[in-house]
Amino acid sequence: MDGKRKRKLSVAIITFNEEKNIGDCIRSVESFADEIIVLDSLSTDKTKSIATSFPKVRFFEAPFPGHVEQKNKAISFCQNDWILSLDADERANDELQKSIQSFLEAETVSADGYKIARLTFHLGRWIRFSGWYPQRRYRLFQKENAEWVGENPHDYIALKEGSRGKVMKGDILHYSFTDFSHQINTINQFSSIVAYTRYAKGERFSLLKTILKPLGKFFEIYIFKFGFLDGIPGLWIALASSFSTFLKYAKMYELDKLNIERPSNVRKDYGKK
Structure with missing residues (x-):
């Protein structure tokens, strides 16, 4: 770990047949992640071989019980106190990468979780209205103070009662649909x-x-x-x-x-x- 960094970070990703996305997702976080957890629900494509080609990836497989349950399982495999949770079709943009790097180097932090905006690319353009942006949700959080909740498949991270939240600069880029x-x-x-x-x-x-x-x-x-x-x-x-x-x-x-x-x-x- 870089000598300037004060804390370690795990990135948690769940997958199923994500060979077209998983490589770009991992590349967007590998510069600041200390480990990348990929929990796969028994893919039949090249997801596993692509994911395991990255040195920082720890790869696990399990049947898919539901989005909330699978994402919480991925969190349970993380070895570090701080976690960034992404879907395979998401990327950390340049500004977010810089914000996370600054967060990891900060002497102290004043929150237990950080909300991050998500910007979706669809039908040839970035969608900035329609309720799709900024759509800020907690994605970077302390393991002991947060969990995935909600109604499948519309899940979200909730901080535990008494935890402190803030907003982090930068966007998660979401390549949700090919067409x-x-x-x-x-x-x-x-x-x-x-x-x-x-x-x-x-x-x-x-x-x-x-x-x-x-x-x-x-x-x-x-x-x-x-x-x-x-x-x-x-x-x-x-x-x-x-x-x-x-x-x-x-x-x-x-x-x-x-x-x-x-x-x-x-x-x-x-x-x-």
């Missing part, structure tokens, strides 16, 4: 997970919500979150968000009224510890 078809595939997958999770918790189908919630979501994204300022991509995002909301309730109908065990695109190992 609109990729976004639709993701919406289809994530809406299935939400419906499956909510149904397991006791929620049941509502026709009124199926009609009203998608309409409300469109106006929320396009008007109240200024999606119209993102041009045509902003319109597509609002429409896709509305469609995603509809799908959650439509799939709830299948689970509730048609007695299917789970949507067909929810992995069989989902929910297993």
Whole structure:
């Protein structure tokens, strides 16, 4: 470790078939990471061989029980007190890299966790409105004072009661979708997970919500979150968000009224510890 640095940092990443992303993700953090934990949910592509080609990577494999559970498992493998948690399709931009390096060299720190903005590239441009930016969330945190929580797959890091939080300069660059078809595939997958999770918790189908919630979501994204300022991509995002909301309730109908065990695109190992 550099003699100027006062603390060590682990980076935690979960993966599944991320051969197109994992290399760039690791390269964006290897200059300041003391170790990089990659927890893979049994990929069938080259994710493992790419990840393990980096000297700082410690690679683990485990079935996928859910986003919250898997990310907390990745944290449990980290050996250092401070952790940066990323998805494989995310990168630390130059400003964030400098901010983290300064943080590691600081004599003292006055927070237990740091929120970082995330900037998403989609449909040929960086999306700066539509509720997608700055979307600050805790990503750099002390291991003992934070954990992943939330409703799968919409997870987030929460600091424990009494912990102190601050905002760190810089952005996490998010290359979420390769194109609109990729976004639709993701919406289809994530809406299935939400419906499956909510149904397991006791929620049941509502026709009124199926009609009203998608309409409300469109106006929320396009008007109240200024999606119209993102041009045509902003319109597509609002429409896709509305469609995603509809799908959650439509799939709830299948689970509730048609007695299917789970949507067909929810992995069989989902929910297993």
